[in-house]
Amino acid sequence: MYNVKVFITLKESVLDPQGAAVKDSLHRLTYNAVEDVRIGKYIELTLKKEDGDIDQQVREICEKLLANTVIEDYTYEIEEDIPQ
Amino acid sequence: MYNVKVFITLKESVLDPQGAAVKDSLHRLTYNAVEDVRIGKYIELTLKKEDGDIDQQVREICEKLLANTVIEDYTYEIEEDIPQ
Numbered sequence: 001m002y003n004v005k006v007f008i009t010l011k012e013s014v015l016d017p018q019g020a021a022v023k024d025s026l027h028r029l030t031y032n033a034v035e036d037v038r039i040g041k042y043i044e045l046t047l048k049k050e051d052g053d054i055d056q057q058v059r060e061i062c063e064k065l066l067a068n069t070v071i072e073d074y075t076y077e078i079e080e081d082i083p084q
Numbered sequence: 085m086y087n088v089k090v091f092i093t094l095k096e097s098v099l100d101p102q103g104a105a106v107k108d109s110l111h112r113l114t115y116n117a118v119e120d121v122r123i124g125k126y127i128e129l130t131l132k133k134e135d136g137d138i139d140q141q142v143r144e145i146c147e148k149l150l151a152n153t154v155i156e157d158y159t160y161e162i163e164e165d166i167p168q
């Protein structure tokens with residue numbers, strides 16, 4: 001079994017209105033130390049062990065479905081779950 | 085400057101219809117190894133250095149605004165950005 005964590009973020013050049021709204025709210029709550037907020041997605045996948053390259057498979061899943069690579073970047077971490 | 089990464093996930097007992105929809109889509113794309121998908125949020129905060137406990141401040145920000153602690157869990161990582 002593999003536990004995969006995928007992090008999807010907007011590219012730096014892309015405006016993040018949701019992040020800007022959260023920043024304004026934090027300022028209204030008097031957290032003025034907050035200089036920037038960027039909001040992305042965090043996706044946990046559980047995959048069965050199968051033949052084939054897990055790394056390649058996760059990259060395909062990200063490119064085809066999870067991330068919009070025109071405006072988003074993604075990174076991932078793969079963890080093998082070894083049954084006791 | 086602090087770079088803070090916040091991960092917000094639905095509690096285990098809470099249904100995740102968005103994750104279920106993504107899982108179904110992945111199966112239709114023939115990624116049948118995918119057993120489970122859970123979708124959460126990933127938030128990057130940039131904070132100015134100020135007096136006071138950064139850890140406590142981030143916890144407050146999560147509890148008051150970023151996470152709905154009734155149905156969501158959160159974890160975070162704080163990284164100090166040392167200017168060169």
